[in-house]
Amino acid sequence: MSPGPAAETEPVPQEQRSTGSRAADATWEVIRRIHLGTRRPGNWLQLFQFGVVGGSGYVVNLIVFALLTQAADVHHTLAAIGAFGVAVTNNFALNRLWTFSSQGARDDHAGFQAARFFTVSLAGLAVNLVVLSLLVDAAGLSELPAQAIAVAVATPVNFVGNKLWTFGRANRPGA
Secondary structure, eight states, rough: OOOOOOOOOOOGGGGSOOHHHHHHHHHHHHHHHHHHHHTTTHHHHHHHHHHHHHHHHHHHHHHHIIIIISOOOHHHHHHHHHHHHHHHHHHHHHHIIITTTTGGGGGGGGHHHHHHHHHHHHHHHHHHHHHHIIIIITOOOOOHHHHHHHHHHHHHHHHHHHHIIIIGGGSSTOO
C-alpha cells in the first residue's frame, strides 16, 4: 500500500498569522540583522563611537545631577530626570553628527530622529532600571557598580535601536 500524495502546505498570508508568529518573525529578523552586522568592520567602529558618545553622556548626566542635587537642592528623582534629559540631548546631537553620519543621518529630518532617539532611550532606560533594581534589591549589590553593569546591559539595546530605527537607511523615503 503506497501512501497518498504528499500534502502540500501553502504559506499562510501575513494578515492571517497570529500576533505571536509575527512577533517571532520580527524578532528573528532583528537577530539575523545583528548577526550579519557583526561581520562588517564599520559597525564595530560605529559601536566604538556610540560608546564614546555614551561615555560623554554619562559624564554630562553626572555633572547635571550633581549640580541639581548639590547646588540647587533639587530632589534626587527630579534631578535624575533632568540629568537624563540633558544627557539624551547631548547623545542625540553627537550620534547624529558623528556616530551615524556615515549612513546619512544628517540627511534625514532631525525632529523625527529626535523623537525616535528619545523613544529608544526610554526603552534603554527601562532595561537599565530593571537590571539596576534586580542587582541592588534582589542581589544586594552596591548602587554604583550595579549602575555600571545596568548601563552596560542597556547599551546594546540603545545601539541596535538607534542604528536600525532612529538613524537606519530603511527609514528614508525611497530606501
